[in-house]
Amino acid sequence: MIFKGTGLLSLLILRRDRYRIPLWLIGIGFFTFVVPIAFTSLYNTQEQRDVMAQTMENPAMIAMVGTHDLSNYTLGVMTAHQMLLMTAVVVGLMSILLVTRHTREDEENGRVELIRSLPVGRLSNLNATLFVYTGVYIALALLIGFGLFALNIESMNLEGSLLFGAVLGATGLFFAGVTAFFAQACESSRGTIGFSIAILLIAYIVRGIGDVSNETLSWISPLGWISKAEVYGSNNWWPIVLMVGASLILFIIANYLNTRRDLESGLLPAKPGRKHASGLLQSPFGLGLRLQRTGIISWAVGMFLIGVSYGSVLGDLDSFFEGNDLMQQMLASAQGYTITEQFMSMIMMISAIISAIPAVMSMNKLYGEEKKGRIEHLLVRAVSRIKLMGSFLVISVLNGFVMLSFAAIGMWAASVSVLDEPLAFSTVYGMGLVYYPALLVIISIAILLIGFQPKFTGFIWLYVLYTFIVLYMGGLFQLSEVYGNLSPFGHIPKLPIEEMSWTPIIILTAIATVITVIGFIGYKRRDLKG
Numbered sequence: 001m002i003f004k005g006t007g008l009l010s011l012l013i014l015r016r017d018r019y020r021i022p023l024w025l026i027g028i029g030f031f032t033f034v035v036p037i038a039f040t041s042l043y044n045t046q047e048q049r050d051v052m053a054q055t056m057e058n059p060a061m062i063a064m065v066g067t068h069d070l071s072n073y074t075l076g077v078m079t080a081h082q083m084l085l086m087t088a089v090v091v092g093l094m095s096i097l098l099v100t101r102h103t104r105e106d107e108e109n110g111r112v113e114l115i116r117s118l119p120v121g122r123l124s125n126l127n128a129t130l131f132v133y134t135g136v137y138i139a140l141a142l143l144i145g146f147g148l149f150a151l152n153i154e155s156m157n158l159e160g161s162l163l164f165g166a167v168l169g170a171t172g173l174f175f176a177g178v179t180a181f182f183a184q185a186c187e188s189s190r191g192t193i194g195f196s197i198a199i200l201l202i203a204y205i206v207r208g209i210g211d212v213s214n215e216t217l218s219w220i221s222p223l224g225w226i227s228k229a230e231v232y233g234s235n236n237w238w239p240i241v242l243m244v245g246a247s248l249i250l251f252i253i254a255n256y257l258n259t260r261r262d263l264e265s266g267l268l269p270a271k272p273g274r275k276h277a278s279g280l281l282q283s284p285f286g287l288g289l290r291l292q293r294t295g296i297i298s299w300a301v302g303m304f305l306i307g308v309s310y311g312s313v314l315g316d317l318d319s320f321f322e323g324n325d326l327m328q329q330m331l332a333s334a335q336g337y338t339i340t341e342q343f344m345s346m347i348m349m350i351s352a353i354i355s356a357i358p359a360v361m362s363m364n365k366l367y368g369e370e371k372k373g374r375i376e377h378l379l380v381r382a383v384s385r386i387k388l389m390g391s392f393l394v395i396s397v398l399n400g401f402v403m404l405s406f407a408a409i410g411m412w413a414a415s416v417s418v419l420d421e422p423l424a425f426s427t428v429y430g431m432g433l434v435y436y437p438a439l440l441v442i443i444s445i446a447i448l449l450i451g452f453q454p455k456f457t458g459f460i461w462l463y464v465l466y467t468f469i470v471l472y473m474g475g476l477f478q479l480s481e482v483y484g485n486l487s488p489f490g491h492i493p494k495l496p497i498e499e500m501s502w503t504p505i506i507i508l509t510a511i512a513t514v515i516t517v518i519g520f521i522g523y524k525r526r527d528l529k530g
Helices: 006-016 020-042 046-056 059-065 075-102 104-108 111-116 124-150 158-185 189-213 222-228 238-259 284-311 314-321 325-330 339-371 375-379 385-418 425-433 436-452 459-477 481-485 502-525
Strands: none
Touching: 006 124, 020 075, 020 124, 046 059, 046 075, 059 075, 059 189, 059 284, 075 104, 075 124, 075 158, 075 189, 075 222, 104 111, 104 158, 104 189, 111 124, 124 158, 124 238, 158 189, 158 222, 158 238, 189 222, 189 284, 222 238, 284 339, 284 385, 314 339, 314 385, 339 375, 339 385, 339 425, 339 436, 339 459, 375 385, 385 425, 385 436, 385 502, 436 459, 436 502, 459 481
16 A cells, blocks of 8 residues: 555654744744734824835835735735735745655655655655645644634734635645655755745745736736735635645645655756766865755845846836825935835845855755764865865855845846936945845854754754844834844945945954854864764
8 A cells, every 4th residue: 555654654753843843833823923913003093004005005015025905904904915925935935844854855864765664655755744734734724813813903803814824824735745746856855945945936036026017927926826815805715725726736746756756766867977076076165065056056046036026126116106295204214315225225135134044054054964974974084174164164155145146136137127227236236245244144153053052053044034024024013223233134234325334344244253263163172963
């Protein structure tokens, strides 16, 4: 029987993820519930909410958070409009990481081969994973749905709340199917995660372009279906049916492909390697670069497309705000600068924070190889720990620089075609590169964790998430600058609407250097895993 043992393997997956699943659910639930509570105090009158609706009804915001019927901008509609799409992206990322962990990664590490030696079916491991995470996303949908309704906030009724949760659950199911498909197509967990995240990014970008310029185009993207649900408005359930149906099709395809391939192989053909390794590949730097080549290229393309997608809507911003007194008052703190310059400054900050993700992934790859027992093969040769960690540090530092550069180049290239008076390349590039010292601090913290407490390296992602929420949504929640200053990105001058200051740049670079040195000392002295 090809499904024999699926139930027992499901229990094993739950046992292995007994901490991960609750942490994901608690994190998503917390940030989902805290937003409407904050909106209640910040926008307690309809007049204030109508002003916010005007703010959101422009191409830049539509590209970022999607479309919605803003004619009756209640607290529920505001929450769904501004938070649902972003939360769905996080759920999609959660699905990609966790499903990869129990499919291609387990196969890559030899666990599936061990399980197959027992009386279990060929499709048991894949379907146990899909079964468990189907249950997880049903639980997430119910948790969010009843949790939002329990807040007892005006206009957030039971149907809308359950639909909000159902959208998140259906998004998780869809990207579980996407990841299961690529787990059959790719030979490695890197490829599975890379292709799956690429689909997530492409879906977000296509939706953004479609929502702004061509509604038909947004139908191609599964993330575009989210806006069509009109949560807390008309409450359309058919996008959920569409997304669940697409998920089931992906599940079936993944099961079929699993029966058509050999264990530990992928359906996408692998190129034959060279008979002799190049000189670069025989060094720790070259080996680390080769291991991360696909991911770096994928992220670079994604960052360029993010820059292009936001740069393509810059031409419509000034015309929207022209003559709008309310908007002029809201932007009084940046008086003297165009809306385009202010928006580009904000987007470059967000792009810089996103650029920290692949840079930290490059650094954490060192510990990932250590956990798999591969580092010993390098250290038994004439390679010191300092040289090994230094090689991964160089890759991480270059990675961050490349990501920032591609985001800035993409935004500048798009702005040239839509703006009558585009900003100079040096100005746009400087707006992005100024965040580089803050990115170096994030990398240094990852090094510190690898050097002293490698099992806690995952906590760096909480810090990155905190940075994004505080700096991106801090104005929305009217948070004190103190919270932003807890992140290195909060100390960077927002060019061109703020004057350039070299003091924080020098201080952050010095802090990154000191933390990095301490991390190197810890890595040299601690025992290796294994």
